[in-house]
Amino acid sequence: xxxxxxxxxxxxxxxxxxxxxxxxxxxxxxxxxxxxxxxxxxxxxxxxxxxxxxxxxxxxxxxxxxxxxxxxxxxxxxxxxxxxxxxxxxxxxxxxxxxxxxxxxxxxxxxxxxxxxxxxxxxxxxxxxxxxxxxxxxxxxxxxxxxxxxxxxxxxxxxxxxxxxxxxxxxxxxxxxxxxxxxxxxxxxxxxxxxxxxxxxxxxxxxxxxxxxxxxxxxxxxxxxxxxxxxxxxxxxxxxxxxxxxxxxxxxxxxxxxxxxxxxxxxxxxxxxxxxxxxxxxxxxxxxxxxxxxxxxxxxxxxxxxxxxxxxxxxxxxxxxxxxxxxxxxxxxxxxxxxxxxxxxxxxxxxxxxxxxxxxxxxxxxxxxxxxxxxxxxxxxxxxxxxxxxxxxxxxxxxxxxxxxxxxxxx
Numbered sequence: 128x129x130x131x132x133x134x135x136x137x138x139x140x141x142x143x144x145x146x147x148x149x150x151x152x153x154x155x156x157x158x159x160x161x162x163x164x165x166x167x168x169x170x171x172x173x174x175x176x177x178x179x180x181x182x183x184x185x186x187x188x189x190x191x192x193x194x195x196x197x198x199x200x201x202x203x204x205x206x207x208x209x210x211x212x213x214x215x216x217x218x219x220x221x222x223x224x225x226x227x228x229x230x231x232x233x234x235x236x237x238x239x240x241x242x243x244x245x246x247x248x249x250x251x252x253x254x255x256x257x258x259x260x261x262x263x264x265x266x267x268x269x270x271x272x273x274x275x276x277x278x279x280x281x282x283x284x285x286x287x288x289x290x291x292x293x294x295x296x297x298x299x300x301x302x303x304x305x306x307x308x309x310x311x312x313x314x315x316x317x318x319x320x321x322x323x324x325x326x327x328x329x330x331x332x333x334x335x336x337x338x339x340x341x342x343x344x345x346x347x348x349x350x351x352x353x354x355x356x357x358x359x360x361x362x363x364x365x366x367x368x369x370x371x372x373x374x375x376x377x378x379x380x381x382x383x384x385x386x387x388x389x390x391x392x393x394x395x396x397x398x399x400x401x402x403x404x405x406x407x408x409x410x411x412x413x414x415x416x417x418x419x420x421x422x423x424x425x426x427x428x429x430x431x432x433x434x435x436x437x438x439x440x441x442x443x444x445x446x447x448x449x450x451x452x453x454x455x456x457x458x459x460x461x462x463x464x465x466x467x468x469x470x471x472x473x474x475x476x477x478x479x480x481x482x483x484x485x486x487x488x489x490x491x492x493x494x495x496x497x498x499x500x501x502x503x504x505x506x507x508x509x510x511x512x513x514x515x516x517x518x519x520x521x522x523x524x525x526x527x528x529x530x531x532x533x534x535x536x537x538x
Contacts, residue, residue: 135180136166153278154192154507161505164494172199175514177502185502186523190510193363193388196444197434198514204392207430211423222422228429232400235432236372238380239400243409245419248362248387249277251399252323254414255383256281258401259321259356262408267315269308269322272299273330276323276360302328303339305346312349321356322346326364326373327470331507332486334478335470343379350382356405357381362388362397367444367473367510370436372400376471394427440513441473447520448472448511454524462535464488476508479534488534495530 140157143150150167151157157167166179175198177187190196197204211224229242245251256268276282280293298315301307302324312319324346328336350357359381361373366389368376374384382405387397395418401409435441449472459466465480479488486506493505501523503509515523 132183133166133179133181136168139168139180159504159507161490161494161497164497174198174200175512175516175519183500185497185500186515186519186526188501188503188509188511188515188523189507190512191393192507193510194391194393195510195512196366196389197392197431197438197440198512199393201392201431201434201514203434204394204427204430208394208423208427211426214422216421216423217418218420218422221420222425224422224425224429225420228398228425231429231432232386232398235370236384236400237375238402239384240403241406241409242398242400243414244425245397245399245414246395246416247277247397248360248385249279249282250416250419251385251387251397252276252358252360252362253279253281254412255356255358255385255399256321256323257412257414258383258399258405258408259358261412262356262405263320263354265318265320265355266296267298267319268296269298269300269311269319271302271324271328273333274302274323274325274328274360275330277362302336303342305342308346308349312353319353319355321358322350323358323360325360326368326377326379329363329470329474329476329508332484334467335474335476335508337470338377343374343377347379347381356383359384361386363508364471364474365389366432366435367441368471370432370441390431391424391428392431394424395421396424396428398428435513438513443513444473444511444515445471447515447517448475450517451475451511451515451520451523452477454520455527458524458528458531462531464531464535470508473511474508475511488537491537492527492530492534495533496526499526499529501526 140150168180170178170180175186176184178184232242233239280289281297298311300311327338347357359374361384364373365386372384374380383399383401385399390396452468452472452475455477467478467480470476482488489505493503496503
């Protein structure tokens, strides 16, 4: 790590190691980045830009791993949050905005009849499986192998501290492979409560994969035929592909849909929306937290959704993401580097074919981008916000041109 550029990050991390296990844990751990190349602590954000604690500025292509959809410190979202905070945040029961946000989500979603709220994607994904079990009286939940549905014991990608019993009723299938789904269903015939799926495959350390024609409708048909619940984990993609839910963008309507990340533009909130036949089961499954009715994040979420609609933000992210992807592919070709672009334009990712899954060139590319003021990730998908415009894309491509040049020296 450059001693001058990241002096304060180094000092804070040394202090953190003394009082926090691992210093920084979870998906933001420095172990997931490029040693020596990244800052670990941040001071502020504005629009498409973030500043680390040493004062270094970056164009942000990670958006806090997804929550920032309108840009950091968005004035309308923060105004709504401040107005609610002046009235209060945490009460003995929900505030008016609890109802208003639920009404807004139901009105946005063509198939939904109700909404419930929590704080994290893990919360709502786990609860959705419980609602499915309560509704069907069955135990098994099918999930795509390698998919991330949160950090709870049944689904965490790092099973230390969990037991085999925590995963006893979780059954894997292969994304985009209906034959593997059918095999899983056959092994557990009569005991499948739900199939959980993401609108597209976005596993870390893997090129993203859009749903093959017929795959998601095939899951829908199987759930309908077997009386199982189709759960869409829209935590990562929600409100970047379609305001009505990513299912509308990829051609499937689930029974339950789980949201988090972009819902509050950085304020802590998650939601699950559901269809009318699951209302009774949802009411019976105990689901609560001391801060889950907090009014400030709900006011922020309502303002975020309204601003996305008013600004046509989803169309903007798709257009600007397409422009960015085209620029990256032209630069790679000019340097005779073969790359794979994957995922929807608003949630892009790029890998180097020659790496063959090692991510060696991706790490060198990401480190060079950071050095030139662009923050992206070597093996996790990136995110766009509506704050990224043509000027920001031009600045990003200036940085990536230098990064491609550095990777090309390996040829």
